[in-house]
Amino acid sequence: MNQRPSIAFAKFSGSQSAVNKKGTVFVFAADEGGLSDVAKAGDPGKTLERAFPVAEFMGKFASTVEVLAPQGASLDRLVAIGTGKVSGLDEYAWLKLGGTVAASLRKATEVAVVLNVAGASPSAKDAANLAAGILLRSYSFDKYKTRKDKDDSKAEPKKSVKVTIHTADPAAAKKAFADAEAVIDGVLLARDLVNEPANVLGPVEFAARAKELEALGVKVEILAEKEMKKLGMGSLLGVAQGSPRGARMAIMQWNGGKPKDSPIAFVGKGVTFDTGGNSIKPASGMEDMKGDMGGAAGVESDALADEGDRAV
Numbered sequence: 001m002n003q004r005p006s007i008a009f010a011k012f013s014g015s016q017s018a019v020n021k022k023g024t025v026f027v028f029a030a031d032e033g034g035l036s037d038v039a040k041a042g043d044p045g046k047t048l049e050r051a052f053p054v055a056e057f058m059g060k061f062a063s064t065v066e067v068l069a070p071q072g073a074s075l076d077r078l079v080a081i082g083t084g085k086v087s088g089l090d091e092y093a094w095l096k097l098g099g100t101v102a103a104s105l106r107k108a109t110e111v112a113v114v115l116n117v118a119g120a121s122p123s124a125k126d127a128a129n130l131a132a133g134i135l136l137r138s139y140s141f142d143k144y145k146t147r148k149d150k151d152d153s154k155a156e157p158k159k160s161v162k163v164t165i166h167t168a169d170p171a172a173a174k175k176a177f178a179d180a181e182a183v184i185d186g187v188l189l190a191r192d193l194v195n196e197p198a199n200v201l202g203p204v205e206f207a208a209r210a211k212e213l214e215a216l217g218v219k220v221e222i223l224a225e226k227e228m229k230k231l232g233m234g235s236l237l238g239v240a241q242g243s244p245r246g247a248r249m250a251i252m253q254w255n256g257g258k259p260k261d262s263p264i265a266f267v268g269k270g271v272t273f274d275t276g277g278n279s280i281k282p283a284s285g286m287e288d289m290k291g292d293m294g295g296a297a298g299v300e301s302d303a304l305a306d307e308g309d310r311a312v
Contacts, residue, residue, distance in 0.1 A: 003160035009170035023110030045071030098133020124172030186301030210250035270296030
């Protein structure tokens with residue numbers, strides 16, 4: 001699978017930004033507000049200002065303008081991303097903008113993102129959400145794909161992308177991102193589980209993946225058919241008897257709350273689409289049936305996120 005980008009945070013001050021370095025630099029342009037002074041400082045040749053009218057770029061949300069080898073700088077690429085109205089820059093907007101950055105990375109390995117917007121003051125949480133959007137959008141499940149292009153010169157770079165987000169308070173951004181990253185790890189785990197084909201991820205294999213969370217401190221108990229029969233789980237076993245694979249139930253516990261807090265339980269459906277029987281669904285929707293275990297994958301990912309929060 002594609003290598004996960006590494007995220008770091010750095011500080012900019014005054015009119016000095018990160019755009020004097022080599023590689024790819026992203027800046028933000030507000031709708032009708034244009035570029036901030038920090039963004040302009042990294043574009044001494046004013047290439048973006050000349051490119052905006054040619055590309056009819058008005059700072060519309062998630063729109064982009066790209067300049068290759070900008071004049072007066074040693075960069076490979078300089079990319080402007082529109083933020084839209086600054087009044088609309090909420091949590092979801094920053095996640096989406098992070099996704100826009102990730103979609104525009106191409107084969108870059110050294111990336112700087114200048115988090116400075118004219119008319120706005122992005123917070124540490126905004127920086128964390130931007131980083132979260134980059135990681136979420138960078139996800140790709142290509143574990144079983146065979147690369148058609150055998151020309152090594154066109155292969156994706158083996159080196160992972162290093163993304164440095166330059167913000168006003170990098171220490172606070174790093175702390176906020178630590179919490180967000182635990183949730184992202186859970187989301188990506190759930191995506192991996194759902195994307196695995198049913199002939200690879202059955203009840204036994206799924207339970208084994210849940211058991212791996214014990215390394216993080218989560219208490220995991222796996223029930224086999226014998227234990228479930230004793231507990232009277234006839235409905236679950238009735239579905240499972242259509243498969244040659246044995247049923248499993250994963251029970252995960254994380255005791256991270258306060259002593260007097262009421263426990264919270266999540267129950268996720270975990271049918272791994274190998275139960276047999278007569279399906280009345282049309283063939284066009286059959287491949288999505290493996291997503292029936294998405295509820296259980298979500299619970300497993302939540303356990304990972306909770307444990308990650310505690311580790312932070």
